[in-house]
Amino acid sequence: MQQIIRFIEKYRYFLLFLMLEFVALFFTIQSHSYHKSRFINSANSITGGFYKRVNNINEFFHLKSENIRLSEENTRLKNDLLKENHTKDTTNQFQRYQYISAKVYNNNYTRRNNYLTINKGLNDGIDTEMAVVNSKGIIGTTNSVSGNYATVISILNNYSLINAQIKNNHHFGTLSWDGMDYKTVQLNDIPRQAVFKIGDTIVTGGKSTIFPAGILIGTIKDFEQNKLINISLFNDMSAIGNIQVITNLHKEEIQQLEATNNE
């Protein structure tokens, strides 16, 4: 007993160091393996509150570009409306997606695994695994959610895998990021027989319950034969202000159906 106490006494700093390092590594490995209910995230009132304050000042400097983007979106939507000037029978149409607008408080794009913090949370109807987009295209999926804030896994993240397709021939693949350039992402697993060329548009595939089909991603920049396709994003991931979170109103129904299928 005496020996043990003396041992602890002698190496107490080393033991403290080991213990704390173990805790830190535990959080790190948790963030790399299962990132749905992570303990360390910026969706809490303290970090969110600080980001909110800084954002109040910061957003002032982006007013002009944000206005231009909004006016462009308005014009596009109005043009779309005019295209369909005949009356539509809406009696047997059901709303499948709902948009919730939100603001980005913090945005990273230089790390390997990038996250965003947004200003809406559970109280505003936001949950984990919802699609996040803006008028130019895809941004990511929600991750940790607190009462008033949520974090978003950016598409610039090792753990972001999103179903995507080439717009004009409906071949599906998986969108990922190699960690190099924040303007370029990669499309994998496109079938061999798919025909495509540089400049083709890539959109989301709609095979998941998260993203609706046809949300813009980018255009093909270059590709190696039968291998990776590099895609230059429509969105400038370094400058994101206002965003929309998309709720899939049929999500539970689809998941229930799939669960019964698997039994």
Next chain:
Amino acid sequence: MNNQVVKNTVLFITLVLIQVLILNNINLFGYLNPYVYIVFVIFYPLRKDKGSFLFLSFLLGLAIDFFSNSGGINAAATLLIAYIRLPLLSKILNKTDFEYQSFSIRSLSFGKSFSFILLLTFIHHFILFGLEYFSLDSFGTILSKSLLNTLFTTITIFIVIVLFTKKK
């Protein structure tokens, strides 16, 4: 003593806020950020009792992690450099007995303090990016990113030291 506690608390909070609200958004050349918050490890007074120092360094890293959604990578890296600070210093200065009370980084010669800070920063960054990428495939990226960021951080830390400490 009390004065010292207040001073360290203020330093702690200021460093966290400056780091996460300003320095993490610098992105020089698209990807370089100085991790200046580790000056806490350099400035914290040398003591025989290392317990509180280790714990504070861990908390500092964890606070940065909370803001940047990065798991525990900053906590792990900062704790490690806090633990090896004294052994590294005695290796560089070639002595084991320090005047614990009056030691200051400004009392060292430029060459010695430079190599001390450079080594400490590099170890911190290497652990940081190693844990962030978490794969052996990206060893080249980890190394180049650590080296470039070390350069940027070290220069910034020297500017901070020159501006904010008194010369002995």
